[in-house]
Amino acid sequence: MSAQPLHEEPDPQDPAVILRTLPARERVAFQAEYRERAQAAADDIARFPDLRAFLQRWALRASLMSRDPDRRPGLYEEIDALAEEVRAGTAETFPIQDVIAERFGLTPDEAEAFWQERLTAAQGARDNRM
Numbered sequence: 477m478s479a480q481p482l483h484e485e486p487d488p489q490d491p492a493v494i495l496r497t498l499p500a501r502e503r504v505a506f507q508a509e510y511r512e513r514a515q516a517a518a519d520d521i522a523r524f525p526d527l528r529a530f531l532q533r534w535a536l537r538a539s540l541m542s543r544d545p546d547r548r549p550g551l552y553e554e555i556d557a558l559a560e561e562v563r564a565g566t567a568e569t570f571p572i573q574d575v576i577a578e579r580f581g582l583t584p585d586e587a588e589a590f591w592q593e594r595l596t597a598a599q600g601a602r603d604n605r606m
Contacts, residue, residue, distance in 0.1 A: 488535040488538075488539060489528075489531040489532060489535045491510055491531065493535075493538075494506060494531065494534050494535055494538045495507065497538035497539065497541070497542045498534075498537075498538045498541065498542075499541055501552060502537075502538075502541070506534055509530065510530070510531075510534075513526060513527045513530050514527060523605075572591055573587040573588050573591050574587070576590055576591055
């Protein structure tokens with residue numbers, strides 16, 4: 477005879493669990509993207525790993541937010557302000573090549589080549605999915 481748990485923990489990657497765990501402000505975005513990815517997986521089974529990865533990311537996000545929702549007071553307001561700066565064209569930006577060069581210790585030319593290689597690979601992957 478084996479011992480069975482009295483209470484089974486809910487699967488944190490279950491969309492219903494994620495939805496219940498997320499703050500109200502995050503739920504609409506989760507639902508919209510979930511519907512899109514679930515439909516894509518239903519239409520093409522090869523897209524199922526994308527759906528699983530999506531659920532893993534959102535489960536982690538929901539878990540982190542549920543543990544301490546007040547750890548960054550003003551976070552949403554900060555995000556809204558930054559989004560407005562981006563829309564207005566006043567946000568501080570940096571060329572991606574400069575960030576890559578600094579992060580990986582590359583010359584500007586090496587960083588440009590690195591970025592172009594990644595960009596081409598991503599565009600090819602996107603084109604293959606469509």
